[in-house]
Amino acid sequence: MSRKLSLGMAVNEALRIAMETDPDVILMGEDVAGGGDRKGDDVDEMGGVLGTTRGLVKAFPDRVLDTPISEMGILGTAVGAAATGLRPVVELMFIDFLGTCLDPLLNQAAKLRYMFGGNARVPLTVRTVTGAGMQAAAQHSQSLYWITAGIPGLKTVIPSNPADAKGLLLSAIRDDNPVVFCEAKLVLGVSGEVPEGDYEVPIGKAKLVRGGNDVSLIGFGGTLPICLQAAEQLASDGIEADVLDLRSLQPLDEDAILATLTRTGRVVIVDESTPRSSVASDVAALCVDRGFDSLDAPVKRVMAPHSPVPFSRVLEQAFLPSAARVVEAVRSQV
Amino acid sequence: MDLTRAELLEAYRKLRRIRSFEDKLGELVVAGKMGGFMHLYAGEEAVAVGVCTQLGDKDTVTSTHRGHGHCIAKGVEIAGMMAELFGRATGVCKGKGGSMHIADIERGMLGANGIVGAGIPLATGAALTARIKRTGGVAVAFFGDGATNQGAFHESLNMAANWKLPALYVIENNGFGEFTPTEFVVPVKDIAVRADSYAMKSLIADGMDFFDVYAKAAEALAYCRSGRGPVLLECKTYRFAGHFVGDTLVYRDKEEAEDWIQNRDPLQNFETQVLEASLVEAEALRRIDLEVQEEIAAAVESAEAAPWPDVAETETDVYVEDGG
Numbered sequence: 001m002s003r004k005l006s007l008g009m010a011v012n013e014a015l016r017i018a019m020e021t022d023p024d025v026i027l028m029g030e031d032v033a034g035g036g037d038r039k040g041d042d043v044d045e046m047g048g049v050l051g052t053t054r055g056l057v058k059a060f061p062d063r064v065l066d067t068p069i070s071e072m073g074i075l076g077t078a079v080g081a082a083a084t085g086l087r088p089v090v091e092l093m094f095i096d097f098l099g100t101c102l103d104p105l106l107n108q109a110a111k112l113r114y115m116f117g118g119n120a121r122v123p124l125t126v127r128t129v130t131g132a133g134m135q136a137a138a139q140h141s142q143s144l145y146w147i148t149a150g151i152p153g154l155k156t157v158i159p160s161n162p163a164d165a166k167g168l169l170l171s172a173i174r175d176d177n178p179v180v181f182c183e184a185k186l187v188l189g190v191s192g193e194v195p196e197g198d199y200e201v202p203i204g205k206a207k208l209v210r211g212g213n214d215v216s217l218i219g220f221g222g223t224l225p226i227c228l229q230a231a232e233q234l235a236s237d238g239i240e241a242d243v244l245d246l247r248s249l250q251p252l253d254e255d256a257i258l259a260t261l262t263r264t265g266r267v268v269i270v271d272e273s274t275p276r277s278s279v280a281s282d283v284a285a286l287c288v289d290r291g292f293d294s295l296d297a298p299v300k301r302v303m304a305p306h307s308p309v310p311f312s313r314v315l316e317q318a319f320l321p322s323a324a325r326v327v328e329a330v331r332s333q334v
Numbered sequence: 335m336d337l338t339r340a341e342l343l344e345a346y347r348k349l350r351r352i353r354s355f356e357d358k359l360g361e362l363v364v365a366g367k368m369g370g371f372m373h374l375y376a377g378e379e380a381v382a383v384g385v386c387t388q389l390g391d392k393d394t395v396t397s398t399h400r401g402h403g404h405c406i407a408k409g410v411e412i413a414g415m416m417a418e419l420f421g422r423a424t425g426v427c428k429g430k431g432g433s434m435h436i437a438d439i440e441r442g443m444l445g446a447n448g449i450v451g452a453g454i455p456l457a458t459g460a461a462l463t464a465r466i467k468r469t470g471g472v473a474v475a476f477f478g479d480g481a482t483n484q485g486a487f488h489e490s491l492n493m494a495a496n497w498k499l500p501a502l503y504v505i506e507n508n509g510f511g512e513f514t515p516t517e518f519v520v521p522v523k524d525i526a527v528r529a530d531s532y533a534m535k536s537l538i539a540d541g542m543d544f545f546d547v548y549a550k551a552a553e554a555l556a557y558c559r560s561g562r563g564p565v566l567l568e569c570k571t572y573r574f575a576g577h578f579v580g581d582t583l584v585y586r587d588k589e590e591a592e593d594w595i596q597n598r599d600p601l602q603n604f605e606t607q608v609l610e611a612s613l614v615e616a617e618a619l620r621r622i623d624l625e626v627q628e629e630i631a632a633a634v635e636s637a638e639a640a641p642w643p644d645v646a647e648t649e650t651d652v653y654v655e656d657g658g
Contacts, residue, residue, distance in 0.1 A: 026466060063466070068496070073455055073489025080459020083444060084394060085467055088459075103486075107449050108456065115435035116445060117428030118651035152652050176654040 002163075002193040008052045010162035010194045011127070011183065014169035015053065015089065017198050019060050022087060025173060026063045028078055029091030029127075033057035033066040049093055050129065050188070071101035075126070079108045082124040082178070089173055092128040094136075095144045095182065102147075109178040110153030124178040125169070130158070131222050131272050132309045132320055133185040141185070141309035141316075143273035145221075148180040149249040150277065156249040157203055158182035160224030162192040164247060167201030175203060184272070186222025186320075206253035208260065212240030215330050216260040216267045218283060220246035223270040223302075223321055230270075230326035239330065249279050257283060258291050265296035266333045270321050275303045297333035302326050337548075342614055343622065345387055345544060349601050350626045352379045352403045355412065356575070358630050359402070359419065363579040367638075368419055370432050375403030377542075377574035380600035381506050382407035384539075384547025385474060385567075388555055392471035394442040394460040396453030399434050400506075400573070401446025404476050410438040416633035422640035429643045430651065442471075451484030453477060454503065458490040461501035461564070472558045474502045480511030482525050491566065495532040498563035502554050505568040506541065512577050513585045529566035541571030542598040545607060572598070 005013065019025045032053045034046025047054025057064040067074045071092060078088040092098070098105070105126070112120040132141040149156040155177055159165035165183070172179035209224070210231055219227035224245050231241040242260045246253065261267050267287050271280035280301040287299045302321045310316055337345070356376040362368040375382070378400070386395065386407035397404040405415055410426060418425030418436055425431075426438050437445035444460060447453045457475030464471040481487055482505060494501045505525050509516055522528070529536035535557060539550040547569055554565035572594040576583045583591070608614045 024467070026462075065497075068489070068492055070485075070489035070493065072486050073458070073493050076452065076455020076486055077459040077462060077490065077493060080396070080444070080456035080473075081462045081466075082459070083439070083456065084460040084463040084473075086459075086463045103449055103452055104455065108447075108452055111435075112437075112445065113654065114651045115427060115431040116437045116439060117426070117430050119427070119437070119439050121654055155653075176656075 002195045004191045005162050005194040006191050007159065007162045007165045007183065007188050008050060010166040011052050011169055012054065012056070013194070014166040015056055016059065018089070018170055018173045019056070019063060021198065024085065024087045026065065026081070026086055026088050027053060027056060027091070028065045028067055028074055028088055030067055030069055030093055032091050033064045048091060053091065071097050072104065075101040075104035076108065078124055079104050079122060082109070082122045083112055083120055087123045087173060089125045089127060092126050094140045095128040095130045096139050096142045098144055098147065105148065105154065105178070106151055110151045114153060121176045122178045123176045125172045125181055126178070127181045127183065129185060129188065130182040131184045131186055132316055133222065135311060135313055135316060137311040138308035143304070145180070145182050145249055146273050146278045149279055153178065155179040155203055155251065156182065157247060158184060158221035158249060159247060160187055160219070160221055160245050161190070162194045164201050166194055167199050168203065168247065170198065171200040171203050174200070179203065182221060184222035187225065190225070201247070204248045204251035204253060206247055206256035207245045208242060208256070209245050210241065210243035212242050213264055214239045214241060214266065215333065216242045216244060216264045217270060217326060218244045218246065218257065218260070218267060219270040220249065222272050226321055226323050226326060227270050229323035230330070233323060233327050234330055239334065241330070252282070254286055254290070257286060261287055261291040262294045265294055266330070268300045268302060268326060268329045270302045270326055272304060272321060274306050275301065276306060278303065300329040300333065302329050339614055342608055343618060345383055346604060346619055347622050347626065348383045348387070348407055349379045349544065349604060350622055351412065351629070352382065352406045353601055354626050354630050355402060355406060358634065360575060360579050362634070369421070372433055372579040373400040373577065374573070374575040374579060375400050377594070377600070378506055378508060378571045379403055380544040380547050380604070381504065381541045381569045381571055382476065384544050385502070385504055385551040387548065388551055389442070389472070389474065391442065392469050393474065394444055394457070394471065395474045395476060396444045396457040396460070397446045397476050398450070398453060398478060398481070399446060399448055400478070401436055402433070405436055405438065405443055408443045409441050410443055412629060413633045413636055417637040417640050420637040420640070421642070422637055423643040424640040428647060430647070451477060451481035451486040454481060454486050454490045458494050458499060458501055461494060461499035462497070464500050465497070470559070472500045472502060472555060474504060476504045476506060478511065479505060479507040479509070479516045479520065479525055482528060483519060491529065491532045491534060491564070494564040495534045498561065500558040500561070501564040502551070502558055503564060503566045505566065506571055507568055508571050508573045510573070510577070524568060526566055526568035534564055534566055536566040536568070539567060539569045541569030542600045542603055544600060544604045
């Protein structure tokens with residue numbers, strides 16, 4: 001059985017299942033309870049700035065912890081809790097706030113196991129909202145998953161739809177490694193069918209969501225709907241596109257990428273982030289390095305420009321990848 | 335002081351073990367036999383031993399770049415530590431951590447740390463685990479005066495006090511943050527007063543006196559264990575060897591350093607007090623000195639003879655492979 005849920009509500013459902021099935025799972029972050037744990041007065045809770053964790057504090061009053069606005073303290077405390085037996089899920093409100101708390105991720109969570117010769121486990125999940133699309137401007141709209149994907153010891157996943165979000169988050173929470181779980185603004189409010197009950201989507205497996213033999217459109221998170229839209233437009237012109245949803249940025253499903261490349265000979269990677277040191281550049285390098293003989297055209301990347309995210313609706317739309325730009329990139333290949 | 339003769343001898347053994355271990359490392363680094371950045375704990379032994387003597391298996395500690403003393407005080411094996419510092423496969427971290435990341439989770443030692451102040455939130459998290467899983471354990475963070483100027487310190491204390499976590503925060507105030515005198519960068523005389531901002535209990539101990547640290551830590555730990563919340567314990571101490579091995583010490587007042595080293599040595603201090611009170615005999619201490627010397631010589635010998643890690647180990651332990 002399934003029913004329609006937004007990606008945010010699918011996340012909420014995954015959190016509830018994770019907490020029901022494992023007493024070691026705790027939720028920490030700014031406003032995750034959001035006032036709902038106040039006793040004695042009839043107040044409702046915010047459940048996070050976007051309401052994603054609403055209702056959870058009432059169900060798990062001892063395990064949903066409102067924190068002060070102290071990202072460094074929150075992340076560092078969560079790493080210490082994870083290394084000593086809990087399974088914390090931290091909400092980092094926006095990935096842009098990584099600037100205030102990178103050390104616990106970069107130098108602690110990612111490295112404890114290695115530095116201690118394999119004698120530590122850090123089963124930490126960091127949920128964070130990424131990307132543009134809400135006119136939140138330069139400090140609340142970045143797609144910084146390329147930073148966490150590039151840090152050995154961390155995993156980074158980014159679902160494009162509610163069903164994957166639920167399954168990937170359950171996998172992330174139950175993984176014994178630190179996982180950064182990105183909730184892209186472009187798809188956060190989008191609804192889709194979500195199976196009921198407890199299920200996991202494996203981390204590190206991409207998913208082919210559309211089949212075609214002429215070109216491979218590779219996207220993830222907020223760019224997946226853009227890829228699908230472009231594929232529809234191309235189909236009306238007789239160009240059939242494979243659409244691959246990466247779902248996991250580290251580990252990266254290299255086999256799936258090379259498989260679609262081998263099938264089509266043309267690759268366009270669609271990534272919301274800025275281009276330098278990006279996931280798209282990394283995938284392009286993989287295609288050239290290991291798929292060169294199968295390539296019939298230059299690998300193209302459709303990305304944001306090398307600039308901060310602008311505020312104005314007009315500028316923000318120009319900043320983001322679009323189906324039109326994807327179609328244009330494909331046309332340059334054929 | 336309620337310590338038995340056996341406990342006093344064990345405390346002395348740990349003080350001596352740290353001192354001799356650190357003295358030996360200094361020699362090995364200068365002789366070019368050991369690599370890496372090496373920060374020695376000599377002079378601060380009374381702090382680690384005074385606190386850790388009162389910790390059990392359920393209790394955890396986090397440490398700093400100056401972390402060997404905390405390892406030894408928490409019961410980490412000397413042989414595995416020495417092999418680690420030599421970068422050998424038999425090291426307690428398989429040669430992957432080295433001095434600044436030496437750790438033994440089995441013994442509740444959550445690691446030295448190369449980032450100043452980073453261990454403070456980690457201990458806060460360990461205290462949160464103790465609270466939520468009701469283990470009865472306490473988490474102790476050791477850190478220097480320099481770390482109290484990091485946001486991680488203030489954020490952690492605020493959270494721990496707010497949640498009344500069983501955490502003991504131990505400042506090892508050795509008077510210098512790297513090479514800069516503490517008073518150049520800290521506007522308060524006693525850093526312990528920073529606890530007041532978080533409605534947190536604080537204590538100050540003479541970090542050169544094992545018995546004073548022991549007494550203050552006992553009070554602090556009893557408070558933490560009773561569920562009343564965290565405590566900030568400032569121990570006034572001094573690092574004998576400078577910031578790292580090779581430190582030229584030009585920034586240090588020679589007379590002041592001599593005074594600390596000659597007149598306030600925590601081992602000498604311990605010995606004077608136990609002998610004057612006739613709690614143990616000098617011969618027993620000298621016997622321990624000898625045993626420790628032999629133990630460390632054996633650790634060096636076995637470490638130097640131990641195999642190097644296989645280069646394939648470079649890429650192992652990055653992830654928990656069966657962790658999915």
